[in-house]
Amino acid sequence: MxxxxxxxxxxxxxxxxxxxxxxxxxxxxxxxxxxxxxxxxxxxxxxxxxxxxxxxxxxxxxxxxxxxxxxxxxxxxxxxxxxxxxxxxxxxxxxxxxxxxxxxxxxxxxxxxxxxxFTETDRDEKLREELARKAEREGPEVLVEELKSFDPESAERIHPHNIGRLIRAIEIYRTTGVTMTEQLERSKQxxxxxxxxxxxxxxxxxxxxxxxxxxxxxxxxxxxxxxxxxxxxxxxxxxxxxxxxxxxxxxxxxxxxxxxxxxxxxxxxxxxxxxxxxxxxxxxxxxxxxxxxxxxxxxxxxxxxxxxxxxxxxxxxx
Missing domain, CATH: 3.40.50.300 (P-loop containing nucleotide triphosphate hydrolases)
Incomplete structure (x- = not known):
């Protein structure tokens, strides 16, 4: 070939x-x-x-x-x-x-x-721990609701029990100002x-x-x-x-x-x-x-x- x-x-x-x-x-x-x-x-x-x-x-x-x-x-x-x-x-x-x-x-x-x-996005360990604790206290739904507020497509796409993925989607937006959905669209080119x-x-x-x-x-x-x-x-x-x-x-x-x-x-x-x-x-x-x-x-x-x-x-x- x-x-x-x-x-x-x-x-x-x-x-x-x-x-x-x-x-x-x-x-x-x-x-x-x-x-x-x-x-x-x-x-x-x-x-x-x-x-x-x-x-x-x-x-x-x-x-x-x-x-x-x-x-x-x-x-x-x-x-x-x-x-x-x-x-x-x-x-x-x-x-x-x-x-x-x-x-x-x-x-x-x-x-x-x-x-x-996939673009390299810095990990914010403090933020990740904070979100993980929040999910543990209030349930993963609280992360879903936060994600919906700025990236409803990702909130719909990610299973509500996949806490790691929910945290990552929130982290990407908070550290870059770009949603996970927008990153995915850019990445398909x-x-x-x-x-x-x-x-x-x-x-x-x-x-x-x-x-x-x-x-x-x-x-x-x-x-x-x-x-x-x-x-x-x-x-x-x-x-x-x-x-x-x-x-x-x-x-x-x-x-x-x-x-x-x-x-x-x-x-x-x-x-x-x-x-x-x-x-x-x-x-x-x-x-x-x-x-x-x-x-x-x-x-x-x-x-x-x-x-x-x-x-x-x-x-x-x-």
């Missing part, structure tokens, strides 16, 4: 428990690829079961990148992800490997593939260096997805999620874990404020809600090629459809 041509990148996206990791591995095996995670929680060490990190067996010998490398105490931004993932893609391409993104963090995928440029093929997984019957989510949570509990949550939440730097589904819902049980059954049901409920938000996000992207799974489709048929979508790019034509 000519150096001036765009780098081919496959991205497998969709809601939690839809089978993204398995499909990405299958594509990698067939097309000499390696996988770059696009999951904002799988980057952290120690959070294995709750974030559904692929096991060695599930990886099937395919190298995975940007998984299990960051400390919980380390701040990690979208800009950090784009920087590291861009380096990964370049290195894989130079080695003749097909880079394959796999994950459900839509902001990571979009920011990377659209080559959004550079062309992307990637020729991307996006494959999305969804289900014809939403209940089929919800059943998969419920089953996954049950399996996580059998694999030791409660023990892992207890270890992670007992750490002084557990604030990051409290943003992850599967950990914060177990905290009331660990503090004797609910039964284990109630806590597990809450994990399932929050996971289903998260899946709905992921689908809402990804459906706004007209570039995604959707594979709609129903009860008659086995994995081989899903993989076959994915390969047909990729083949239309013409990357591997003689």
């Amino acid at each position: 000519d150096r001036n041509e765009k780098i081919p990148v496959v991205a497998v996206v969709g809601p939690t428990a839809s089978g993204k990791s398995r499909l990405a591995v299958e594509i990698a095996l067939r097309l000499n690829g390696e996988i770059i995670s696009a999951d904002s929680m799988q980057i952290y060490k120690g959070m294995n079961i709750g974030t559904a990190k692929p096991t060695e067996q599930e990886m099937r010998g395919v190298p995975h990148h940007l998984i299990d490398f960051a400390d919980l105490s380390r701040p990690f931004s979208v800009a950090d992800y784009v920087s590291l993932a861009s380096q990964c893609i370049t290195e894989l391409h130079l080695r003749g490997k097909l880079p394959i993104l796999a994950g459900g963090t839509g902001l990571y995928v979009r920011s990377l593939l659209q080559n959004i440029q 550079a062309p992307s260096p990637y020729d991307s093929c996006l494959i999305g997984l969804d289900f014809k019957d939403r209940q089929m997805l919800y059943d998969r989510i419920n089953l996954r949570v049950d399996l996580m509990m059998k694999e030791g999620l409660l023990r892992e949550a207890k270890e992670v939440l007992s750490r002084p730097d557990s604030q990051t874990a409290l943003q992850a589904i599967g950990y914060k819902e177990l905290l009331p049980y660990l503090n004797d404020r609910c039964t284990l059954e109630e806590a597990v049901e809450r994990i399932k409920q929050e996971s289903r809600r998260y899946a709905k938000r992921q689908l809402t996000w990804f459906r706004r992207d007209a570039n995604i090629n959707w594979i709609i799974i129903d009860e008659t489709m086995d994995f081989d048929l899903v993989a076959q459809q994915a390969m047909q979508i990729i083949s239309r790019k013409g990357w591997f034509d003689e």
Whole structure:
């Protein structure tokens, strides 16, 4: 491939428990690829079961990148992800490997593939601590309301429980006078260096997805999620874990404020809600090629459809 041509990148996206990791591995095996995670929680060490990190067996010998490398105490931004993932893609391409993104963090995928440029903004640690204390005392809604007053688009876009992102949006405006929304618009002006093929997984019957989510949570509990949550939440730097589904819902049980059954049901409920938000996000992207799974489709048929979508790019034509 000519150096001036765009780098081919496959991205497998969709809601939690839809089978993204398995499909990405299958594509990698067939097309000499390696996988770059696009999951904002799988980057952290120690959070294995709750974030559904692929096991060695599930990886099937395919190298995975940007998984299990960051400390919980380390701040990690979208800009950090784009920087590291861009380096990964370049290195894989130079080695003749097909880079394959796999994950459900839509902001990571979009920011990377659209080559959004992040300007360096000084961190105001005093302000961040002040806002964090405010959210702890009065609830995250107080941050949402403040953000709405000068950047309603970001207030709508950022989930109200993502306190770190809310704080960052307020911090950017207070330190630069420019809203996060305006920064994002400015950052989209550079062309992307990637020729991307996006494959999305969804289900014809939403209940089929919800059943998969419920089953996954049950399996996580059998694999030791409660023990892992207890270890992670007992750490002084557990604030990051409290943003992850599967950990914060177990905290009331660990503090004797609910039964284990109630806590597990809450994990399932929050996971289903998260899946709905992921689908809402990804459906706004007209570039995604959707594979709609129903009860008659086995994995081989899903993989076959994915390969047909990729083949239309013409990357591997003689």
